[in-house]
């Protein structure tokens with residue numbers, strides 16, 4: 254079983270830097286003009302699971318960005334994925 | 345250190361990559377058929393690619409003393425065109441007897457469309473009829489959860505398919521459990537931005553154990569790191585994982601899975 258101090262010694266500075274990067278990214282998005290965007294909505298939704306004090310945070314973040322439906326789509330009109338689900342009517 | 349690269353698109357890599365991999369301890373490389381980054385214009389393009397995978401690339405790898413194995417298919421990114429897929433499926437058997445072919449892959453889904461599902465089912469049938477191993481690509485990003493579920497349902501619906509002979513690749517935290525719970529093998533792909541980082545992959549190993557799971561770089565023509573597996577092994581060491589655990593994940597497990605094909609030879613027996 255890993256020791257908490259060792260894990261923090263190994264990864265704290267790295268995680269701290271990434272967290273500041275996320276904060277700066279959100280400031281950057283807010284400063285920019287334009288309307289709502291489903292990707293940023295999903296991003297803010299995903300952030301909630303970081304603060305709930307429960308394990309499985311990485312899985313919950315991934316699920317916040319995922320297509321929740323279960324049926325195949327009629328046709329693939331693009332090859333790309335953008336990282337967040339645009340919604341049933343916006344694919 | 346010794347390791348196996350179970351998923352590398354070496355036709356897109358340089359001889360410098362081959363040299364770096366062998367110097368890092370790579371003992372064998374396995375190359376699934378993949379999308380070229382652009383759509384091939386005809387089945388003839390696939391024919392040439394299969395020649396490259398079964399004849400030219402193993403020769404190139406052998407210049408570095410590296411055994412090269414491969415997997416054949418039309419990938420899900422080119423599966424929307426059913427007529428083209430049928431033409432390509434028809435030429436695969438001609439290559440299945442090549443000495444470095446381990447099975448059918450990387451098949452699967454990309455955007456989770458109906459045509460992709462149809463082509464996936466045809467590949468599964470081809471593998472079952474010819475007793476081939478299966479290597480599955482799961483979709484990217486927002487499409488992964490749904491696609492992984494659909495793929496597992498297709499595989500489980502075919503009674504000829506034994507889950508221990510299928511590896512479901514590119515699992516992440518939200519898909520690894522369903523794959524392992526159903527008895528399949530799971531692959532974790534180490535990419536700088538999408539898929540898994542080394543640290544997340546090691547977390548998954550710590551949470552789910554070291555049975556039926558491997559790590560790969562999936563290095564190709566895009567942003568990817570051919571040394572991702574030895575780098576992750578180094579990170580495991582830094583985290584205090586013991587040498588036997590590391591060796592099992594990066595060396596023994598790929599051998600255990602691929603040895604189910606009579607074409608695969610353990611590196612120490614070569």
Ligand SMILES: [Zn+2]
Nearest residue numbers: 376378450562
């Ligand atoms: Zn691949």
